[in-house]
Amino acid sequence: MTATSPGLPLAGVRVLDFSRVLAGPLCAQVLGDFGADVVKIEHPQRGDDTRDWGIRVGKTETTYFNSMNRNKRSIALDLATPEGQDMARQLVAKADVLVQNFKTGGMEKMGLGYEQLRAINPRLVYVSVTGYNRGGPEAKRPGYDLVIQGQAGIMAMNGEEGQGPLKFGIAAVDLMTGMASAQAVLAALYQREKTGTGRHVEMALYDCGLMITAYSGLEALHLGEDPPKYGNAHPSIVPYGVFDAADGPVIISVGNNAQFERLCVDALQRPDLAADERFKTNLGRGQNRAALLPELYKEIGSRPRDQLIAAMSKAGIPCGEVLGLHEALTSQRTREGGLVTEQPHPVAGTTQVLAPPYRIDGERLPVRRPPPQLGADRDSVLRDWLG
Structure with a gap:
């Protein structure tokens, strides 16, 4: 945004991102795109799993990691230690939003569950992203996009008639869950302005995977069987x-x-x-x-x-x-839209980062921070959050 613009909608909101891989990090990235100060909490040695996925950028980043972690800072904490847990609680006391996707019960074991942290910060909006319903019999099963695409019937929808199960070319369930989680956070923050108290937002990959089936899902229920596959065609619209x-x-x-x-x-x-x-x-x-x-x-x-x-x-x-x-990423349409940015990088020199898709008052929301190096922002975070 320019110096004369009203500013970013979530400026002043503080977010702790304890999540890894895609759905949780995307939720936090969306909040960061809208101006929130997002601090990513990572293991001191491993960091986010996706720091080891895709193509290496610099020493600790990859193309996969960079796609979900712009507009964030990184601090390394060993949450298995009392010292790491104590530091996390100090940060939670100053936070507005917490995003986590540990297995059900994982945060509670470290003293960082919703009920435990609500006592420290009753205004906290706490987001739990899991594979399945936290209150159901599969609560502790790990959730992976590909597995959910199969279980939710999505793979059965894709491809041509007679073709076997086919996944999306991207992790569609993870991405949908991340965007839906960000929507829920915004609703909870809006309500908090009226009530003064936070909420526990619970998101399950399976639930969002089933939501993706949309009109095809309703057709299957109406027919009592799977609808036909149409490949690149549409089941209802011709041509x-x-x-x-x-x-x-x-x-x-x-x-x-x-x-x-x-x-x-x-x-x-x-x-x-x-x-x-x-x-x-x-x-x-x-x-x-x-x-x-x-x-x-x-x-x-x-x-x-x-x-x-x-x-x-x-x-x-x-x-x-x-x-x-x-070809699409380097097209004139993409260039004119400012959708791919060049960001400074201390090791690689520069790195390409996709821009946020949002425009407000005619201006695209900026990439304020490139994806962070592992633990690189500890000093600035502790200074800004804890003085």
Whole structure:
């Protein structure tokens, strides 16, 4: 934000991030993006597990770690020792939010459970991220994204008909849980302004994994069985998916009947398809996709991709090219949006860090701090928090 802007929404909020890997760290990172002072509590030797995942950056960071830990400071504490636990409690007394994803009962063994810390700081918003319901029979099972994708039915939804279970290319359950956790924290902080007391926010990966199934989940319940797989197509919207133009794949997403008419008449010069009674409504197109799609494949496949995209864009049809990941990250669209930043690094010189996706009053929220080196901020944290 600029010097003349009102400032970041969570400026002055203090967050302790005891979590590791993805869901918990993402929750804390979101709070940091909005201006909170986030202090990451890590083991003195190991640090966050993800400091050993992905591609090495400097001495203690990796690409995986850096994706979830911008706008944070790091302090190393051995929570297995009385000294580490005492220091943690001193910091908790000054905190507004605590995020942890230890196995159920793990924080309590160290004297850092919600009930134990509420006595120190009744205003504390305490976030527990676990694999499964903390009050259920699987409470102490470890939760991993891939396992939850299988158990929640997500892997059964992906891919083409006849294909076996397929996971998302990213840790979708972890990421959804992290974002949902941050939403819950913001709600708890808002309520605290009225009541003066904190809350215990409990998030389970399984719960969020089931939430991701969304309309497909409700269709399965309605049908009494798994709905068909459609790969890159859509179970309810036609035409919608990846189509092969003459020189490469193109995405076409027709969301309503007026768009379909413009696609046929203006972009493909096939007014007969728009006039066909079988295709005039989306429900009709879904029921008759076997008759419609071969005609669209033929027309789309005979045209160059750039020409198609230009014609469809002019007609107001949602469409786009299919890019590789590196191609997308280095594209003009990404550069103009300021979505990839170069941050100073004491060992590597510089390192690339993705920018927050949020804009407020026309300004993108900044990367105020690059992902921290392990334990590098101990002195500044103790000075700022404990004097």
